[in-house]
Amino acid sequence: MGVYKGKKKPLFFSDVERHVQATCGWRHVFEQLAGDALSLAMQAPPNIHVDCPLPSHGGEDDFRMMVGWDQPGYRAGKAICTCQPKGLDGFNILTELGLGTYKDVLEAVARVSGYLPDSSGKLPVVQVKKPAPRSKIPATSWTQEKANFRKELYRTLWSEAYRLDRPEAVNGVAYLENRGINLKGVLTSIRYHPCMQVKTKTGIQEWPALLCRIASPNGQGAGLHRIFLNHDGTKAPIPNPKRYTPFIPKTGYAGCAARIVTVDDCDVLNVSEGPENTLVAYLCTAQTAWCTLDSTRMKELQVPRVFKTVRIWADNDKEVVNRSTGEVTGQAGQKAAFELADRLVKEGFEVEIMIPPESGVDWNDLFVSQGIRHLPFQERLPYARSLAETQWFSAAA
DSSP: OEOOOTSSOOOEHHHHHHHHHHHHHHHHHHHHTTTTTTHHHSOOTTTBBBOOOTTOOOOOOEEEEEETTTTTTTTTOOOOETTEEEEEHHHHHHHHHTTTOHHHHHHHHHHHHSSSOOSSSSSSOOOOOOOOOOOOOOOOOOOHHHHHHHHHHHHHHHSEEEEESSSGHHHHHHHHTTTTTSSSSTTEEEEEEEEEEEETTEEEEEEEEEEEEOOTTTSOOOEEEEEEEESSSSSSSSOOOOOEEOOSSSSTTOOOOEEOOOTOOOOOEESSSSEEEEHHHHHHOOOOEEEEESSHHHOOOOOTTTOSEEEEEOOOEEEEOOOTTTTTOOHHHHHHHHHHHHOOOOOOOEEEEEEEESSTTOOHHHHHTOOOGOOHHHHHHHHHHHHSSEEEEEEOO
């Protein structure tokens, strides 16, 4: 995308981005344009969340800068939040902070980085800065008092929610059946809450929700994954109807997973990003199946040694090609799957990656469209493999 200034050459985001990474860095840009709005997030240690500074969200303890945000590379200038689980780049962050339109932000970044002359017609003097050392002081956003409060709150919410075999949970069951998922039984790790609060741009709203417990690597409770629903068994008409609560552990959600199904004496772990795809993995295998919440946390998943094999039901996310530079981005699901596989193989696990054949299609889509759900159980996994791009990785010696 380019922005024209009269008869001048168009200004491209990709050009300004490369210039920022090669010269002053995003830390300088944020310090110049964002004031104190990002100061706590920029000072926080890696993977530590702070209160979201974006006016449209403002959630508690669910915003963090990506590891490597202040260095050149793919993650330069990027942050992640439950309101934007796929992440925001530096331009998006400044726009969300209210610094104007995308055009306004692009020109402002170009000027403070020295890519364009300032308003006086002179280039601002910008020194090339090395990334500042990260603070070793824990982020003040997390406190034991907050953790204790959340632990009790989530316990209360869970106790208020209904098991899926209860008549009060018919709306939650309808949502799963609309996605082609018929459990024919009860999963104790999923419940239906008839009325939960959610913060939106227009204020606090109340919607029903499916709840999944999120566990830390040691098995202790870390939070709740929520799918907000309408009263007709569809997703609630709000931005990002899938959200997770602020975390309990000091380390955030790093390494955590929603342990949807845990099968006794099973040495195969199936993992996927979302609860629906994770349930599909279980219905195809009758094996342990965990949800990693998103692609970022998939890469961070910690797998217990009781498992020998990990099967990753990856998303086939679309690639994005920059027309001006040819740079290819996107494909977060595939990248996360291979990054996780590379680490797990080094840790001694056998790993299988299964990727849907079409871009933008996930395993829940295939489970319905390809009729996998109607097959006899023993034919489901072989047929899913026949549809997928499948790769096996042997454990490191």
